[in-house]
Amino acid sequence: MYSKELLKGTLTTIILNLLKDRGRMYGYEITQAVKEKSTGKILIREGSLYPALHKMLADGLLSTHEENIGKRIRVYYDLTEKGKAELVLRNDELFSFFDTIKSILLPESKIYA
Amino acid sequence: MEELQYEELFEQVEREISSEKLRLEIYDHICSCIEYLMNQGADFESAKQKAFFELAPKGLKQIEKETFILLTLTNSFIMKKLMYFCGFFATLFILTGFVFRMMHWPGPTAFMFTGNAFLLLTMIFSGTNLFMNRENLSAVQIAKSSIGIFSGILISAGTLFKIFHWPTASIQLLIGMSLLICIVVPTYFWQFYKRSVLAS
Numbered sequence: 001m002y003s004k005e006l007l008k009g010t011l012t013t014i015i016l017n018l019l020k021d022r023g024r025m026y027g028y029e030i031t032q033a034v035k036e037k038s039t040g041k042i043l044i045r046e047g048s049l050y051p052a053l054h055k056m057l058a059d060g061l062l063s064t065h066e067e068n069i070g071k072r073i074r075v076y077y078d079l080t081e082k083g084k085a086e087l088v089l090r091n092d093e094l095f096s097f098f099d100t101i102k103s104i105l106l107p108e109s110k111i112y113a
Numbered sequence: 114m115e116e117l118q119y120e121e122l123f124e125q126v127e128r129e130i131s132s133e134k135l136r137l138e139i140y141d142h143i144c145s146c147i148e149y150l151m152n153q154g155a156d157f158e159s160a161k162q163k164a165f166f167e168l169a170p171k172g173l174k175q176i177e178k179e180t181f182i183l184l185t186l187t188n189s190f191i192m193k194k195l196m197y198f199c200g201f202f203a204t205l206f207i208l209t210g211f212v213f214r215m216m217h218w219p220g221p222t223a224f225m226f227t228g229n230a231f232l233l234l235t236m237i238f239s240g241t242n243l244f245m246n247r248e249n250l251s252a253v254q255i256a257k258s259s260i261g262i263f264s265g266i267l268i269s270a271g272t273l274f275k276i277f278h279w280p281t282a283s284i285q286l287l288i289g290m291s292l293l294i295c296i297v298v299p300t301y302f303w304q305f306y307k308r309s310v311l312a313s
Contacts, residue, residue: 048179051179
């Protein structure tokens with residue numbers, strides 16, 4: 001399992017990508033999808049999911065839709081147009097970051113091999 | 114799950130989360146997780162323990178606290194910028210007005226008016242900033258800052274009232290100055306003294 005610090009900077013990008021791939025999702029569904037896609041290496045816990053979702057909602061990246069499920073209400077999240085644009089920017093930034101980190105951590109011979 | 118177990122869960126979530134929207138989501142999350150685990154063969158108590166631990170090992174209150182911090186961070190930053198901006202102009206105009214009055218040059222009242230209007234704004238922004246950060250401060254820190262802000266509001270408003278010859282100006286100034294002289298100034302100087310003693 002990866003450390004909380006590593007996950008912190010990428011959680012928004014992970015959520016945006018999941019919503020783009022799967023359409024609207026609710027909180028528990030997001031945690032399960034992340035767990036499944038990362039083969040259990042990434043577990044969203046320590047209360048980081050909902051603060052991130054609410055921040056993204058406040059920033060206009062997500063919209064919500066409520067549905068009655070039996071005797072409780074389920075809040076579904078979906079990408080807004082702003083969220084879709086943000087996703088492209090964040091993906092570019094993250095991939096460029098991976099390349100930079102690779103070039104710092106790996107010996108030059110391995111990068112160009 | 115049985116009806117009573119749903120009620121028990123809702124009450125537990127309701128006790129710890131005050132925001133309604135967040136409460137609904139956390140309740141749904143916990144219920145979904147327990148239902149999944151119970152379908153896998155777990156009993157209610159162990160599924161409940163696992164669900165709560167997986168979502169928030171430090172307690173549900175932590176989720177609400179982190180959400181609040183994330184949502185107010187940008188506002189708090191803007192509020193602080195406004196506070197320092199107004200504070201700078203308040204000091205500038207009040208000191209200039211003081212110099213003009215001492216030298217018997219024309220227009221000191223205009224400087225005093227502008228300076229005190231900026232001081233009043235500074236105090237309003239400081240109060241809002243204090244309210245937004247109240248979760249991260251101790252009761253003593255909140256009390257000290259509240260008294261300081263309250264005395265600042267009374268002094269700046271009292272001076273503005275005095276300039277316009279409106280009623281209650283003197284009482285506002287008197288209370289504001291009393292708080293400043295008897296509580297705010299001694300408390301802050303005592304704090305600075307303690308810090309310098311600890312640092313040496």
